[in-house]
Amino acid sequence: MGGEPVDTTAAPDQATYPVAPGYRVNVRSGPSSGSRLVKVLPYGARVRINCQCQGERVAGPYGTTRIWDNIGPGQYVSDAYVRTGSDGYVAPRC
Numbered sequence: 001m002g003g004e005p006v007d008t009t010a011a012p013d014q015a016t017y018p019v020a021p022g023y024r025v026n027v028r029s030g031p032s033s034g035s036r037l038v039k040v041l042p043y044g045a046r047v048r049i050n051c052q053c054q055g056e057r058v059a060g061p062y063g064t065t066r067i068w069d070n071i072g073p074g075q076y077v078s079d080a081y082v083r084t085g086s087d088g089y090v091a092p093r094c
Contacts, residue, residue: 016046017082017090020061025081031055031068038075047071047082051094063087070094 019025019041028035032055041047048071055068060080067079067089084090 016048017084019045019047019077020081020083023061023081025077027071027075027077029074029076031076033058033078035076041077047077049082049084049091051092052079052089053094 022043024043025041025045026033027038027041029038030036031053034056047069049069050072051070052067053070053076054066055076055078057064057066058078058080060078062080062083065079065087068076069079069082069091070076
């Protein structure tokens with residue numbers, strides 16, 4: 001066990017961000033917890049953020065925010081679970 005974190009969405013030359021340690025993060029079809037569950041990221045995942053938008057307010061290990069990260073077509077995770085190093089936007093708005 002252990003090993004390298006799983007990078008589920010990024011090409012090798014693009015910046016990725018780690019999801020909060022110890023969490024399997026739900027990926028939703030839209031920027032709210034009520035949107036359809038698309039998949040669940042494994043422990044230790046890293047994500048590439050294509051763009052960000054405002055959505056449902058979520059509290060998580062990195063604070064409370066309305067920012068949602070688009071990590072793929074129809075795939076959103078709350079920024080409260082992604083360590084971007086910022087409380088604001090770090091990618092273009094969707």
